[in-house]
Amino acid sequence: xxxxxxxxxxxxxxxxIGELLARSERPDEExxxxxxxxALRGPSTGELRERLAGAPLEVTGAIDAxxxxxxxxxxxxxxxxxxxxxFEEPTATDRADPRNGYLLEMLNLYWHFGLDPRxxxxxxxxxxxxxxxxxxxxxxxxPQAPVARRYFIEHHLSPGLAAFREVLERHAEPRAQLxxxxxxxxxIDLVQTAHLVVEEPAPPARKAGARSLPxxxxx
Numbered sequence: 001x002x003x004x005x006x007x008x009x010x011x012x013x014x015x016x017i018g019e020l021l022a023r024s025e026r027p028d029e030e031x032x033x034x035x036x037x038x039a040l041r042g043p044s045t046g047e048l049r050e051r052l053a054g055a056p057l058e059v060t061g062a063i064d065a066x067x068x069x070x071x072x073x074x075x076x077x078x079x080x081x082x083x084x085x086x087f088e089e090p091t092a093t094d095r096a097d098p099r100n101g102y103l104l105e106m107l108n109l110y111w112h113f114g115l116d117p118r119x120x121x122x123x124x125x126x127x128x129x130x131x132x133x134x135x136x137x138x139x140x141x142x143p144q145a146p147v148a149r150r151y152f153i154e155h156h157l158s159p160g161l162a163a164f165r166e167v168l169e170r171h172a173e174p175r176a177q178l179x180x181x182x183x184x185x186x187x188i189d190l191v192q193t194a195h196l197v198v199e200e201p202a203p204p205a206r207k208a209g210a211r212s213l214p215x216x217x218x219x
Contacts, residue, residue: 017181086159107123129157133157
C-alpha cells in the first residue's frame, strides 16, 4: 500500500472516477472515449490532473488504462446501481425488498452531511456515491463526520465496488479498470481512518458472502 494521500487528492480522484462512470453510460456521445481523455489532459483541467498526480499508481494507472480502451457498447447492460450487485431480487414471498434498508441508510448518510441526491437517482447510483465520497472528505461540520464517512466507505461503497467489478471482469468490460481505481482509493481511505472503532453488526439480508453493516463510533 502507498503512503498517505491528502484529502484534496482523494476527493478529486473519487469525483473524476464518478464522472467517467456517468459518461460511460453514454458511449455513443462524442465527448466520451478519446475526447474525454484529451479533455482531462488539457489545460482547462490542469489543476485536477496536478492534484491527481499525488494519487498512487494503482489509481492513476487504472484510470489511464480505462481512458486508453475503446468505449463499450454494452455499457448500459450493467447499470450503475450497486445494490443490484449486493442483493438478490425479491421473490413473491418476500415481505420487503432487502435493498430498501440499504438505500434508506445511505440516504440518511447523505442527509447527515447536508447533501441531497441529485437528478432523481436512487442513493446507490455509483457516480453519486463516488461524488459523495469525494465531497465528504472535507466536510467536518456534520456531527461525527469522520465516523459517518468511514461507515459509508467501508460498508456501502467498498462491498458494492467489489461485487460490481467482479461482474464487469467476467464480461471483460473496460469499466472494471475504473472500479479497480475506486477500490484502491477506498482501501487507502480505510487505512487512513483505521483509528475508528467498529461495534457489533446490525445487517440487512445480503447476497451470500456479502458483509453486514456494523455500527461505528469514535473511540
